[in-house]
Amino acid sequence: MADAQGRQVFYELARRLRDNVARGLPDQADEILPVAAADYADEAQYRREIAQIFERVPLLVALSCDIPNSGDFVTHTIVGRPLLIVRGDDGVARVFLNACRHRGAAIIGEPFGNRRLFSCPYHAWSYDRQGGLKGVPDRETFGDLAGIDGLIELPSDELAGALFASLDVNATFTAREWLGDTLVRSLEALRLDAMYPYRVTSTIASPNWKLAADGYLDGYHIGLLHRNTIGVRAINNRNTYDLLGPHARIGFAGKGINQVDERPEGEWELGEVMSLVHYIFPNVSISGGHKDTIQLSRLFPGPDVGESTTVQHQYFYEPMTDDMLARAEEKRLVYEQVVRDEDCATIFTINDALPALARQQLVFGRNEPANQAFHRTVRELAG
Numbered sequence: 001m002a003d004a005q006g007r008q009v010f011y012e013l014a015r016r017l018r019d020n021v022a023r024g025l026p027d028q029a030d031e032i033l034p035v036a037a038a039d040y041a042d043e044a045q046y047r048r049e050i051a052q053i054f055e056r057v058p059l060l061v062a063l064s065c066d067i068p069n070s071g072d073f074v075t076h077t078i079v080g081r082p083l084l085i086v087r088g089d090d091g092v093a094r095v096f097l098n099a100c101r102h103r104g105a106a107i108i109g110e111p112f113g114n115r116r117l118f119s120c121p122y123h124a125w126s127y128d129r130q131g132g133l134k135g136v137p138d139r140e141t142f143g144d145l146a147g148i149d150g151l152i153e154l155p156s157d158e159l160a161g162a163l164f165a166s167l168d169v170n171a172t173f174t175a176r177e178w179l180g181d182t183l184v185r186s187l188e189a190l191r192l193d194a195m196y197p198y199r200v201t202s203t204i205a206s207p208n209w210k211l212a213a214d215g216y217l218d219g220y221h222i223g224l225l226h227r228n229t230i231g232v233r234a235i236n237n238r239n240t241y242d243l244l245g246p247h248a249r250i251g252f253a254g255k256g257i258n259q260v261d262e263r264p265e266g267e268w269e270l271g272e273v274m275s276l277v278h279y280i281f282p283n284v285s286i287s288g289g290h291k292d293t294i295q296l297s298r299l300f301p302g303p304d305v306g307e308s309t310t311v312q313h314q315y316f317y318e319p320m321t322d323d324m325l326a327r328a329e330e331k332r333l334v335y336e337q338v339v340r341d342e343d344c345a346t347i348f349t350i351n352d353a354l355p356a357l358a359r360q361q362l363v364f365g366r367n368e369p370a371n372q373a374f375h376r377t378v379r380e381l382a383g
């Protein structure tokens, strides 16, 4: 749980949500925003989004707590780039291409683990925890290895318990600049560095990545589409929206919002009062943090314009006991079902209608400012 300073972030949001409920309005944009339905199905547009967004901007590739110790690693592939993310003996987290410098085989096949040496399965070239080339079997038979001294490293930066990397080897960035001070403070309140991952994840098929992102950023549907599941304790459409550069923070009012007026802040049951989503552009949503867990959802654009995948992770503030593992598994199945059968099932119907809507505009309301900001950012970067 957050420390006293971090809790102020939640208290301030809870008060804003109370005010929005009292006035009967969410935070709003100035105008509605039309978006051409064809934008979601256009192959050339999609290629620009991959090249000018995913292959360029800093991406949240891991939480610090995924790899707390030297030698800890995680792997995943985003837009066709296989990544190997390792904490070195010097405590620095680095992001490498998971591709051997010999002939490109994947060094590591597992999604997570710990190694002293990273040894390629093909001809056993080995790399240390900093990515340096350590061993080449029968090196004297191989020839000159000048210029090949380790794995290909991508620019990365770790801040506020999250690790960012750019797929562009020549990029220069800092996580602070990319996030901005307000978002850094807000993420620090979540204490992402002090969490424990539940290593079982859910993978769910979704259509075009922007259709899926629209769902991640949408505070208008929680008490409607999810009225019988995760939205049962929500007050719909009274959200706070903080548009933080390309990123967004969305507060959701809960049915216990009256506690804000009835009790001192230290006694609010935050889980009843509110819930919270941080959207880290372009593809990660961090939900919760004001209670005992967070739910991290990562959106991977697929090989085709009409395909993406959502991977859901859970993190806890305490080491996982058997009891918590059982609870985490139950929760995983619930969230998987909600996202698959409610969110994704619905957005697949949008996807199916796109050809028929090819000349039409879809509209984002004044009460959907985070979606509006997302589409403006995508246009700015890849329009």
Ligand code: FES
Binding pocket: 100, 101, 102, 103, 104, 105, 120, 121, 122, 123, 124, 125
């Ligand atoms: S491809 Fe890795 S050692 Fe040959």
Ligand SMILES: [Fe+2]
Binding pocket: 215, 221, 222, 225, 226, 343
């Ligand atoms: Fe949803």
